[in-house]
Amino acid sequence: MKLPPQTGIWRHDYLLQPDIPTRFRLTLGEGRTEITALAVTRYRPLHLLREDHNPTGSHKDRAMAFLVSLAQREATPGFVISTSGNAGISLAQYARAGGRKAVVLMKPGRNRAARLVAAAAGCPIMCGKPINYANAARRWYGLTDMRTSRHPQASQGYKTIAMAICESGLTIDSLFMFSTSFATIMGIFEGYRYLHARFGLAVPRLYAVLGGDFHPFPVPPPGRRGNRHIQAWGRDGWHYIDSQGKAPAYDDALTIGGACSRERFMRICRLLHSTGGGAVYVRSTCCREQVDAALQHNRLAPSLQSRLALYAAQAFLHHGRVLRPLVVYSGSAPAGGAISSAGFHAGNLSDLRRILREYFAQ
Helix, strand or coil: CCCCCCCHHHHHHHHCCCCCCHHHCCCCCCCCCCEEEECCCCCCCEEEEEHHHCCCCCCHHHHHHHHHHHHCCCCCCEEEEECCCHHHHHHHHHHHHCCCEEEEEECCCCHHHHHHHHHCCCEEEECCCHHHHHHHHHHHHCCEECCCCCCCCCCCCCHHHHHHHHHHCCCCCEEEEECCCCHHHHHHHHHHHHHHHHHCCCCCEEEEEEECCEECCCCCCCCCCCCCCEEEEECCEEEECCCCCCCCCHHHCCECCCCCCHHHHHHHHHHHHHCCCEEEEECCCCCHHHHHHHHHHCCCCECHHHHHHHHHHHHHHHCCCCCCEEEEECECCCCCCCCCCCCEECCCHHHHHHHHHHHHHC
């Protein structure tokens, strides 16, 4: 479905750079989200920006609406992305709306995401080295790499998150958002910077939440020893926030090596500190029991990333560091229907070449 170009993120086209001619703009109705309150036992209510109301159930739709529209001006035959799920699902939907091919590479076991990509006429491929195979596919077929950690305009669509919060009329003093590449938190910062310059709106404290299984470093952060669950990056290192639990299992963490260099991380931390916020590290296995009861009561099914952001916000509320927090919330991927295929499996580059040859011949 292709909606009129002034819907979706294009309602705020004055924020988005570079300007994209109207005839190239794609939208599936993304951005029509709302803010709801989540009653958390023993704590003040915190608010959720319901990004799970986007067409594919995540905030990635805001980025893909802009990035795929931007690529519409070029003669690219299609797109490629290495992903853990949501970004690939979103890309497949927007690529189909634009009449382009989408190759989505992910680790084995992502069957649910693979079914949704296949349903959107994309090409889901399971492999051991998604990033390396994505680079190979890009070279062979001239595809556009849509990884948000690499695309220079990745943050543009996320600026509209700040506009959505502003339009709601809700007053917040802090915002928590799970991050790996930091493109989303950067987009939110840029959106608030515009609102501050234009209307004098205060920029809330921005917190980029990291987790044990979703780590942007190729190496673990400092401060590996301790007896806490949650840490925040201060000007002189990581500081513990929560006083309960065991040490984060950094040695067992599955890292996303190279998604963010240490230099980029430090630069973004300085930017977040300018808002009064910073980076927060949460051990991924510690938050489920403390968050799930409130989520089930409200019939919400978040992704693990959203659970981590919710736990961080709860911890900061409990310790009085924030008073009116908002969490950017993405749900689990929606059901994919009765689709038998769970994607292709590429054990080597020869398998990848054969799969792509058949896909692009369709």
